Amino acid sequence: MDxxxxxxxxxxxxxxxxxxxxxxxxPTTVSxxxxxxxxxxxxYFVSHIGTSAAAAVGxxxxxxxxxxxxxxxxxxxxxxxxxxxxGEKDEDRASRCxxxxxxAAFVFGLLLMAAxxxxxxxxxxxxxxxxxxxxxxxxxxxxxxxxxPVMCTEFVLNNILRSEGxxxxxxxxxxxxxxxxxxxxxVFIFVLHLGIAGAAVATIISQFVxxxxxxxxxxxxxxxxxxxxxxxxxxxxxxxxxxxxGFPTICRQMLGSLSAALMNIQSAAYGDSAVAAxxxxxxxxxxxxxxxxxxxxxxxxxxxxxxxxKNNRRVKExxxxxxKAGTAVCAVAAxxxxxxxxxxxxxxxxxxxxxxxxxxxxxxxxxxxxxxxxYSTYVNQLYxxxxxxxxxxxxxxxxxxxFFVPMIFILPAMFGLTGVIASQPVSDFLTFIISxxxxxxxxxxxxKTCNECDGKNIQRLKKQ
Numbered sequence: 001m002d003x004x005x006x007x008x009x010x011x012x013x014x015x016x017x018x019x020x021x022x023x024x025x026x027p028t029t030v031s032x033x034x035x036x037x038x039x040x041x042x043x044y045f046v047s048h049i050g051t052s053a054a055a056a057v058g059x060x061x062x063x064x065x066x067x068x069x070x071x072x073x074x075x076x077x078x079x080x081x082x083x084x085x086x087g088e089k090d091e092d093r094a095s096r097c098x099x100x101x102x103x104a105a106f107v108f109g110l111l112l113m114a115a116x117x118x119x120x121x122x123x124x125x126x127x128x129x130x131x132x133x134x135x136x137x138x139x140x141x142x143x144x145x146x147x148x149p150v151m152c153t154e155f156v157l158n159n160i161l162r163s164e165g166x167x168x169x170x171x172x173x174x175x176x177x178x179x180x181x182x183x184x185x186x187v188f189i190f191v192l193h194l195g196i197a198g199a200a201v202a203t204i205i206s207q208f209v210x211x212x213x214x215x216x217x218x219x220x221x222x223x224x225x226x227x228x229x230x231x232x233x234x235x236x237x238x239x240x241x242x243x244x245x246g247f248p249t250i251c252r253q254m255l256g257s258l259s260a261a262l263m264n265i266q267s268a269a270y271g272d273s274a275v276a277a278x279x280x281x282x283x284x285x286x287x288x289x290x291x292x293x294x295x296x297x298x299x300x301x302x303x304x305x306x307x308x309x310k311n312n313r314r315v316k317e318x319x320x321x322x323x324k325a326g327t328a329v330c331a332v333a334a335x336x337x338x339x340x341x342x343x344x345x346x347x348x349x350x351x352x353x354x355x356x357x358x359x360x361x362x363x364x365x366x367x368x369x370x371x372x373x374x375y376s377t378y379v380n381q382l383y384x385x386x387x388x389x390x391x392x393x394x395x396x397x398x399x400x401x402x403f404f405v406p407m408i409f410i411l412p413a414m415f416g417l418t419g420v421i422a423s424q425p426v427s428d429f430l431t432f433i434i435s436x437x438x439x440x441x442x443x444x445x446x447x448k449t450c451n452e453c454d455g456k457n458i459q460r461l462k463k464q
Contacts, residue, residue, distance in 0.1 A: 009086070012165055012305040017317045025298025025325070027171035028162065032294035034178040036287045043283050045185050046199050047348045049136075051276045053196050054349060055264075056136035058279030060200075062127040062260035063116075063141050069253030070108045071152030074101050075159030077246020080385050082163035082225065083301045087308025091224065092231075098160045099231040101242050105156040109149030116145040127257075128264025132272060136196045143200035150204075150211050157214040164224045165301050169217045177210030248384045248392035255400035259424070262408045266420045273354040274417060280348045280355070281362035281421070285370075288333045292374045295326045299378065300385040307386045312447045319382055326374025334370035337363055362421040369425040372432035379435040383442070391438070398434055403427040 011020070047054040078101035085094035116123060124137040154173075161170035181202050188198030218227045233239070243250075263282075267274040299322035306314040337344065345359035376399070383392035404427040411419030411426065 024167040027167040028297040029294030031171040031174040032290035055275035059137040065257035071155030073246040073250030075156040076249040077242040079159040079163040083304030084308035087305040100233040105152040109152035147204035154211040173214035177206040181206035248396040252396035259400040277358035334367040338367040376432045376435040398431040403430045
């Protein structure tokens, strides 16, 4: 390691935990917020085309979840391995993992594009599009599929930077594209009169800009990891390990696509206004969830580094601090959103009373469970960041699979449209309940600490 890398290593293993996680979580949270603001403004601008166009955003969101499942899943797999390798001071293995993950993401992105474009119409119908929504969802989804290879690779580049504690660089990569998107979208939709296709074209251009910015950081030597084809692995086992470690994220994102599709299908029984209302409410809900994820992305490399360095005490300390910070943010956000729920929904579709009514009810129900969101998210991220992929996959499956799939059929049968909008919040609360014994068991079995051993370990780290 050169001197700068030694300094980064010492920072990750010695800096006081509140200061360390805050320094990493602030840029990752800003990245998530900017990305969410883009998603919300995307829905806002498209909503001005019409209710069916607004509903199409929800349909294509299910498609984007599939793309994110691939890119972000491979990226998170690489993130976990790289952070632990750097904690063990094994830079060669970290670089091999990073470059191999980039190749895998690009290839999978090409496969998604090749499979999706010829079957676009059927795919949109499968994801919950109605006949009136279909022209809009196809017009949007076509360009999203064209951009899949770049989007997948960009997610991996971002995760590589975060894995080594370079959260600020990762932030600039995402923020640059998202801010550009916010400005391009109204131009493409309204000035160039491209309609909903303009929103998709703006998204792809912005994603490509983010990709270029991130690549430049690597080429200019701003990162510990080096991009070089010589590091691309020829061993099948390396790719299997990346995919296995990232499988919880792949599973979570794929289930997110499934849950979005099921939500669209169940909502469609009550008309396009119901689909649009659920789409808008979910965008607001995701705004809060992305703050939680941003804090967790600051926590994960810290946990990985310290677990690799055999310092379990700091792993526990990182988890506890992240839970306190995330829960506090969730509680404040829940109160704020609940207080202004009708206004928030009307900001998108002020001329559609049914959208406002359904969307407001959805936000009220969601806010009841938001304060429980952070804890269950960080239990899952703890498993994944330390390489416990099976446990992480099982827990990731609870929120939008094991609990959600039964709920999206049972609750609507009992309570109609109210059951549809309550399905995800109920699933989130059940995931929180199951996370408690999982976390207690994990701490007792895998994060046992010996005060004497920890003390010797800390002294060793300070000398390095």
